[in-house]
Amino acid sequence: xxxxxxxxxxxxxxxxxxxxxxxxxxxxxxxxxxxxxxxxxxxxxxxxxxxxxxxxxxxxxxxxxxxxxxxxxxxxxxxxxxxxxxxxxxxxxxxxxxxxxxxxxxxxxxxxxxxxxxxxxxxxxxxxxxxxxxxxxxxxxxxxxxxxxxxxxxxxxxxxxxxxxxxxxxxxxxxxxxxxxxxxxxxxxxxxxxxxxxxxxxxxxxxxxxxxxxxxxxxxxxxxxxxxxxxxxxxxxxxxxxxxxxxxxxxxxxxxxxxxxxxxxxxxxxxxxxxxxxxxxxxxxxxxxxxxxxxxxxxxxxxxxxxxxxxxxxxxxxxxxxxxxxxxxxxxxxxxxxxxxxxxxxxxxxxxxxxxxxxxxxxxxxxxxxxxxxxxxxxxxxxxxxxxxxxxxxxxxxxxxxx
Numbered sequence: 001x002x003x004x005x006x007x008x009x010x011x012x013x014x015x016x017x018x019x020x021x022x023x024x025x026x027x028x029x030x031x032x033x034x035x036x037x038x039x040x041x042x043x044x045x046x047x048x049x050x051x052x053x054x055x056x057x058x059x060x061x062x063x064x065x066x067x068x069x070x071x072x073x074x075x076x077x078x079x080x081x082x083x084x085x086x087x088x089x090x091x092x093x094x095x096x097x098x099x100x101x102x103x104x105x106x107x108x109x110x111x112x113x114x115x116x117x118x119x120x121x122x123x124x125x126x127x128x129x130x131x132x133x134x135x136x137x138x139x140x141x142x143x144x145x146x147x148x149x150x151x152x153x154x155x156x157x158x159x160x161x162x163x164x165x166x167x168x169x170x171x172x173x174x175x176x177x178x179x180x181x182x183x184x185x186x187x188x189x190x191x192x193x194x195x196x197x198x199x200x201x202x203x204x205x206x207x208x209x210x211x212x213x214x215x216x217x218x219x220x221x222x223x224x225x226x227x228x229x230x231x232x233x234x235x236x237x238x239x240x241x242x243x244x245x246x247x248x249x250x251x252x253x254x255x256x257x258x259x260x261x262x263x264x265x266x267x268x269x270x271x272x273x274x275x276x277x278x279x280x281x282x283x284x285x286x287x288x289x290x291x292x293x294x295x296x297x298x299x300x301x302x303x304x305x306x307x308x309x310x311x312x313x314x315x316x317x318x319x320x321x322x323x324x325x326x327x328x329x330x331x332x333x334x335x336x337x338x339x340x341x342x343x344x345x346x347x348x349x350x351x352x353x354x355x356x357x358x359x360x361x362x363x364x365x366x367x368x369x370x371x372x373x374x375x376x377x378x379x380x381x382x383x384x385x386x387x388x389x390x391x392x393x394x395x396x397x398x399x400x401x402x403x
Contacts, residue, residue, distance in 0.1 A: 038077065038078045039075065039076070039077045040075070040076045040077070040078075040086075041073075041074070041075050042073075042074050042076075042402075042403055043071070043072050043073040043074055043088075043402070043403060044070075044071065044072050044136070044138065044139075044400055044401065044402040044403070045069075045070075045071040045400070045401045045402075046069055046070050046071070046138060046398055046399065046400040046401070047066070047068070047069045047398070047399060048066075048068040048069060048144070048396060048397055048398035048399070049064060049065070049066055049068060049396070049397045049398075050064065050065050050067075050068045050095070050394070050395070050396055051063065051064040051394070051395040051396075052064075052392060052393070052394050052395075053392065053393045053394075054388075054389035054391065054392045054393070055371075055374070055377055055385050055388050055389055055392045056095075056378075056383050056384060056385050057095075057371075057377070057383075057392065057394055058094060058095035058096065058097060058154065058378070058382075058383045065095060067093050067094075067095055067096070068093065068094060068095070068396070068398070069092070069093050069100075070090070070091065070092040070093070070094075070098075070136070071090070071091055071092075072088050072089065072090040072091075072105060072136055073088065073089050074086060074087065074088035074089075075087060075088075082111055082112050082113065083109070083110070083111050083112075084108075084109075084110045084111075084112075085108065085109050085110070086106075086107070086108060086110075087104065087106065087107035087108070087123075088104075088105040088106050088107070088136075089102055089103065089104060089105060090102070090103055090104075090105035090136065091103065092156065092157070094153060094154075094156070094195075095382075095383065096382040096383065097154060097157070097195045097198075097382070098157060098195075099193075101193075103157070103188075104123060104188075105123075105136070105160065105161060106122070106123050106124065106125050106160075106161045107122045107123045108120050108121065108122040108123065108124055109121055109122055114169075115169065115170050116169040116170060116171050117167065117168075117169045118167070118168050118169060119165065119166070119167055119168075120165065120166045120167075120168065121164070121165040121166075122163070123161050123162070123163050123188065124161060124162055124163075124164060124165070124166050124183065124185070125160065125161050126159050126160060126161055126162050126218075126239075127166075127181050127183065127220070127222040127237060127239075128159070128220075128222075128237050128239060128267055128269060129150055129151070129235065129237055129269040129271050129284050129286065130235055130271045130273055130282060130284060131146055131151065132151075132159075132237070135151070135156060135160055136160075138363075138398075138400045138402070139363065139400065139402050141317065141327070142317050142325040142326060142327035142353045142354070142355040142365065143315075143317075143327055143329070143351070143353045143365075143367065144353060144365050144366075144367040144396040144397075144398045145351070145367065145369075145396065147284075147311075147313035147315060147329050147331040147349070147351070148311075148331060148333065148347070148349055148376075149286070149311030149312055149313045149331035149332055149333040149347070149349065150269065150284050150286045150311050150312075150313060150331070152376065153195075154195040154196070154198060154378075155195055155196055156195065157194050157195050157196075158187070158190065158194050158195060158196040159187075161188065162183070162185045162186060162187055162188070162218050163185050163186055163187070163188055164183060164184050164185015164186060164218070165183065165184065165185060166181055166182065166183035167181070167182050167183075168180060168181045168182075174225075174228070175228040176225060176226045176227045176228045177225075177226045178223060178224065178225055178226070179223070179224040179226065180221070180222070180223050180224075181221060181222045181223075182220075182221045183218075183219070183220055183221070183239075184217065184218065184219040184220075185217070185218060186215060186216070186217050186218055187215050187218055187241070190213040190214060190215070191212070191213065192209055192210050192211065192212065192213065194213070196213065197209065197210050197213060198378045198380050198382065198383060199376075199378075200213065200246050200248075200260075201378070201380040201381070201382075202378045202379060202380050204251065205248075205250070205251055205258055205260070205294065206248035206249060206250070206251055206258060207248070207249040207250065207251045207254040208248070208249065209248065209380075209381065210246050210247070210248045211246075211247050211248035211249070211257070212246065212247055212248070213244075213245070213246045214243075214244075214245050214246075215241045215242065215243060215244050215245070216241075216242045216243035217241070217242045217243075218239060218240070218241050218242075219239065219240060219242075220237065220238055220239025220240065220267075221237075221238055221239070222235065222236070222237040222238075223235070223236050231274055231275035231276050232272075232273075232274045232275075233272070233273055233274075234270075234271065234272050235269075235270075235271040235272070235273075236269070236270055236271070237267065237268070237269040237271070238266065238267070238268050238269075239266065239267050240264050240265060240266035240267070240290075241262065241264070241265045241266075242263065242264060243261060243262070243263065244261070244262040244265040244290075245259065245260065245261040245262075246259070246260045246261075247259040247260070250296040250299065250300065252296075252299065252300075253296070253299045256296050256297075256299050257296065258294060258295070258296040258300065259294070259295055259296070260292055260293065260294050261292065261293050262290045262291065262292050262307075263290070263291060263293075264290050264291070265288070265289065265290040266287075266288065266289070266290055267286060267287075267288045268286065268287045268288075269284060269285070269286040270284065270285050270286075271283070271284040271285075272284075278318050278319040278320070279316065279317070279318050280315075280316070280317045280318075281314075281315070281316050282314070282315045282316075283312070283313065283314045283315070284312065284313060285310070285311070285312040286310070286311050286312070287308065287309075287310050288308070288309060288310075288311075289306065289307045289308030289309060289336075290306070290307065290308070291304060291305070291306050291307075292304055292305065292306075292307050306337065307337070308335075308336045308337065309333065309334065309335050309336060309375075310333070310334060310336060311331065311332065311333040311334075312331065312332055313329050313330060313331030313332070313349075314329060314330055315327065315328065315329035315330075316328055316329070317353075322357070323356055323357050324354070324355065324356055324357075325354075325355040325357075326352075326353065326354055326355070327352075327353040327355075328350075328351060328352045328353070329349075329350075329351050330348075330349070330350050330351075331348070331349045331351075332346065332347070332348050332349075333346065333347045333348075333349075333375055333376065334346040334347070334375060335375055338375075343372070343373040343374045343375075343390040344373075344374050344375060345373070345375055346372075346373040346375050347371060347372070347373040347374070347375040347376055347377070348371070348372040348373055349369055349370070349371050349372075350369065350370045350371075351367060351368065351369045351370075352367065352368050353365060353366070353367040354366050354367075361401060361402060361403055362399065362400070362401050362402075363399065363400050363402075364397075364398070364399045365396075365397070365398045365399070365400075366395075366396075366397050367395070367396045367397075367398075368393070368394070368395055368396075369392075369393070369394040369395075369396070370391070370392075370393060371391070371392045371393075371394060372390065372391050373390065374388045374389075374390060
């Protein structure tokens with residue numbers, strides 16, 4: 001679909017505004033004290049390049065693309081000893097996902113009554129695994145992409161935050177401490193423009209693209225054990241969507257709408273991280289899925305089945321000196337119900353990263369991926385792969401300005 005020129009200009013203006021705000025704030029290093037408050041201004045801007053040799057990931061055509069960037073601008077204020085308020089706007093272009101549209105990434109009011117109990121409400125970051133709440137913190141890791149077996153970059157605009165509330169706290173026990181989070185609410189408006197739509201479009205059930213996607217609620221909890229061994233922690237996360245539904249014209253009879261529904265779509269994640277000296281070791285395992293039903297009356301009666309996939313990875317990163325950091329990981333993602341041993345049922349990703357810090361505000365990363373298998377490789381209008389290859393080399397280069 002051709003985009004009208006005024007829409008292109010609006011997107012470009014939003015993107016340019018974020019860059020200008022970032023540069024001005026970086027220059028001023030803004031931290032403004034106002035009576036009993038402390039206003040903090042921060043943000044980031046990154047531009048990268050992606051090259052994929054066999055399959056589209058997630059570019060429109062096989063080969064390289066500069067359409068790989070993100071930017072964020074945030075403001076927060078601490079009021080008194082217990083209340084913090086803040087918000088961040090964000091935009092991204094990841095191949096043909098995101099299209100540089102500015103969104104409200106998070107916006108919260110957080111009141112901490114004591115170390116063991118606090119309340120956070122608004123648009124809240126989604127706690128899942130070790131890094132679910134740190135998707136935009138590019139400066140804390142050497143990797144361009146977090147392991148896709150647990151953190152699929154296509155889903156960044158789907159599961160980064162939720163609208164609702166969270167209670168949280170930390171309790172000392174067993175010579176260490178336990179951090180807990182319990183939350184509930186709903187996802188921001190999803191819609192067919194989000195990256196998650198490609199999962200529905202790729203299934204081949206709709207004539208064209210999915211028409212709508214929605215959820216009724218999201219609920220979950222996370223528990224972190226900070227062990228007596230300094231730097232070692234274990235995390236378990238569980239969350240689920242109720243009534244994760246979609247609809248669109250049925251491919252077999254387009255005048256009738258096909259609807260799908262996960263009555264309960266869940267994520268279960270077990271994680272471990274160990275920081276020792278200049279090393280960071282991490283590993284996570286995640287199961288996601290649920291029972292899905294389809295219906296297109298009167299053509300298709302209600303039918304259903306379990307859809308479930310598992311992913312895991314192990315990673316290691318080392319800070320070599322003030323300038324260089326290196327990292328590597330191996331991840332595996334597979335369909336629990338794949339028929340046969342073919343590459344369409346799995347994805348195995350070996351990654352190697354090098355990071356160079358020019359100074360405290362600007363960094364540069366290079367990352368190579370050897371991807372075996374085609375599971376979760378899309379063949380849709382936005383990410384076409386009509387003849388997928390079983391093996392793919394992906395190269396990612398990225399530079400980030402942060403403040």
